[in-house]
Amino acid sequence: MKQISTFEEYKAEYKRSVEQPEQFWSEVAEDFEWKKKWNTVLDGNFEQVNIKWFDGAELNITENCLDRNLKEKGNQTAIIWEPNDPNEKFRTLTYKELHAEVCRFANALKNLGVNKGDRICIYMPMIPEGAIAMLACARIGAIHSVVFAGFSAASLIDRINDSQCSFVITADAVYRGEKKIELKKIVDEALLQTPSIKNCIVFNHRDSAIEMKPERDLWWKDLVKDASAEHAAGSMNAEDPLFILYTSGSTGKPKGVLHTTAGYMVYVGYTFKNVFNYKEGEVFCCTADIGWVTGHSYLVYGPLLNGATTIMFEGTPAYPDHGRFWDMIDKHRVNIFYTAPTAIRSLQAHGNEIFKNKNLSSLRVLGTVGEPINEEAWHWYNENVGKSNCPIVDTWWQTETGGVLISPIANVTPLKPSFATLPMPGVQPVLMNGDGEEISGNGVEGNLCIKFPWPGMARTVFGDHERFRQTYFSTYKGYYFTGDGCKRDEDGYYRITGRVDDVINVSGHRIGTGEVEDAIDEHNVVVESAVVGFPHDIKGQGIYAFVICDKKVDDDEVLRKEIREHVSKVIGAFARPDKIQIVKGLPKTRSGKIMRRILRKIAEGDTSNLGDTTTLLDPAVVDEIKAGAV
Numbered sequence: 001m002k003q004i005s006t007f008e009e010y011k012a013e014y015k016r017s018v019e020q021p022e023q024f025w026s027e028v029a030e031d032f033e034w035k036k037k038w039n040t041v042l043d044g045n046f047e048q049v050n051i052k053w054f055d056g057a058e059l060n061i062t063e064n065c066l067d068r069n070l071k072e073k074g075n076q077t078a079i080i081w082e083p084n085d086p087n088e089k090f091r092t093l094t095y096k097e098l099h100a101e102v103c104r105f106a107n108a109l110k111n112l113g114v115n116k117g118d119r120i121c122i123y124m125p126m127i128p129e130g131a132i133a134m135l136a137c138a139r140i141g142a143i144h145s146v147v148f149a150g151f152s153a154a155s156l157i158d159r160i161n162d163s164q165c166s167f168v169i170t171a172d173a174v175y176r177g178e179k180k181i182e183l184k185k186i187v188d189e190a191l192l193q194t195p196s197i198k199n200c201i202v203f204n205h206r207d208s209a210i211e212m213k214p215e216r217d218l219w220w221k222d223l224v225k226d227a228s229a230e231h232a233a234g235s236m237n238a239e240d241p242l243f244i245l246y247t248s249g250s251t252g253k254p255k256g257v258l259h260t261t262a263g264y265m266v267y268v269g270y271t272f273k274n275v276f277n278y279k280e281g282e283v284f285c286c287t288a289d290i291g292w293v294t295g296h297s298y299l300v301y302g303p304l305l306n307g308a309t310t311i312m313f314e315g316t317p318a319y320p321d322h323g324r325f326w327d328m329i330d331k332h333r334v335n336i337f338y339t340a341p342t343a344i345r346s347l348q349a350h351g352n353e354i355f356k357n358k359n360l361s362s363l364r365v366l367g368t369v370g371e372p373i374n375e376e377a378w379h380w381y382n383e384n385v386g387k388s389n390c391p392i393v394d395t396w397w398q399t400e401t402g403g404v405l406i407s408p409i410a411n412v413t414p415l416k417p418s419f420a421t422l423p424m425p426g427v428q429p430v431l432m433n434g435d436g437e438e439i440s441g442n443g444v445e446g447n448l449c450i451k452f453p454w455p456g457m458a459r460t461v462f463g464d465h466e467r468f469r470q471t472y473f474s475t476y477k478g479y480y481f482t483g484d485g486c487k488r489d490e491d492g493y494y495r496i497t498g499r500v501d502d503v504i505n506v507s508g509h510r511i512g513t514g515e516v517e518d519a520i521d522e523h524n525v526v527v528e529s530a531v532v533g534f535p536h537d538i539k540g541q542g543i544y545a546f547v548i549c550d551k552k553v554d555d556d557e558v559l560r561k562e563i564r565e566h567v568s569k570v571i572g573a574f575a576r577p578d579k580i581q582i583v584k585g586l587p588k589t590r591s592g593k594i595m596r597r598i599l600r601k602i603a604e605g606d607t608s609n610l611g612d613t614t615t616l617l618d619p620a621v622v623d624e625i626k627a628g629a630v
């Protein structure tokens, strides 16, 4: 596949990609394997919201990830699994082995009656079987819906039911650091309320004592025992769904963002190779979980499409100590390392000791993703990890975009700390003003939209195309609206400033404030709540909840604890509010709308100028909240 190697070349490629997008993308697509070529490259537009890429083509993404690599790279390592406990032996799977495992599991799924188009929920720890399950689904055309294993039973129920999954794949249990997470027990709880599930497939990871419900629950090992290691990959249409991934927005329940086969493959394969400047034979390490889009695109699909060696890390950056990432890089001679700013900030406070005796000389390229990286963290990463010798690619993208849209190209784009810099070829970002018009020129700021389709974009929200249109294409007619604010500096470089909607980004986890409010409101003494984000040194943003109760609470601390636990139960531990303030009222307009702007200011600790408060129903509420801020 073509790789951009100079800045001049980038500029030329970019220009070409905008002037002749179909020509550009069809050339990129030529580098993949197709059972049948496309009739048209791009169909549809953002007015109609009916995008199709490579329509008429037939392919199987796993043939591109696996079979294609067998001849020359059959014995090369495809996946390195680094366990939570560094004293446990790591595991490797060659391309040949991974291919065989995927075929076996694909055959097993087929034997269970799984058909093309069926939805399969994957609720797995970070072990190779998570990736094997994803690829096995793709091989037979079943749509995988991976749910991050940090989500609660309640969240799992919503996700399974929304897309009517017929199977769920999980493991008995997993350790994250010293904490044991009983995945099967969580699934058992969920399965009481998920009538569409026929079977639960369990991979025995930790020999944990679990209950296997007869007929419903099946052991992974029993299913693959006699399954053939050969499986002729099914032929998928370009626009057949590949996966669903749930993500949070400003309103309502999480949306099942749907990606399709050909466009996603082409986009993710191309961006992996270019953004990271990946070279044959290199070891790539992405620390994201397969439960998020980063894990899908740049831990599983992107690296495998390029025949790379990809690391799956089960643990956490702080276990057994804060040197764990550097240990892993040293041990596996990692060349490209991709992580989140929140992880960098959490390690920054631990001094240089954490690098003692760690050889990081294999590193060539560093990346970040998930949230804006502050300059201090950028420099720390650059100097201590990259030894001022590795480009840092600050990659901006979203679950909905499928792959990276704005990012430096390693060793090509001149860098600027905390800037995502420039768009990938084929991506046309624009900034919009308050009147819904494009802002021209440089040295400007606005809401970030994309004005032309790219192959990796989501096609719909599962089961609700109108919601897809409404969420992304109605704010600015004819544009995809990202929900992010953005600056374009004098050099035309993009710097993402954060969400402009009611989504907060906590340690790179995207959380809708409405979801947290709904969870809090379920508590029996809570009347109403309002949740906003506030700047947090390590997490990027923390969660601040303002809560009104219907009776005098004896002990605020107890209530706070209960609320936190409840949110944990309803969503997952990562969504627990950092700060909870019990208030008598919320700042509302006469029409009853909560003025979040004011609450955000208070949560930020900046109460000097709260802006216009004249539309408030009861301005006194603000003084009370200000006085009680936590």
Ligand code: WT7
Pocket: 247, 292, 293, 294, 368, 369, 370, 371, 372, 373, 394, 395, 396, 397, 398, 399, 400, 420, 482, 483, 484, 496, 497, 498, 499, 505, 508, 509, 510
């Ligand atoms: C939101 C998307 C893309 C995979 C991980 C998150 C924020 C993402 C950056 C970045 C500043 C970033 C945006 C975006 N974001 N990357 N490099 N700089 N902000 O995917 O959960 O869909 O969240 O993450 O606000 O809209 P996601």
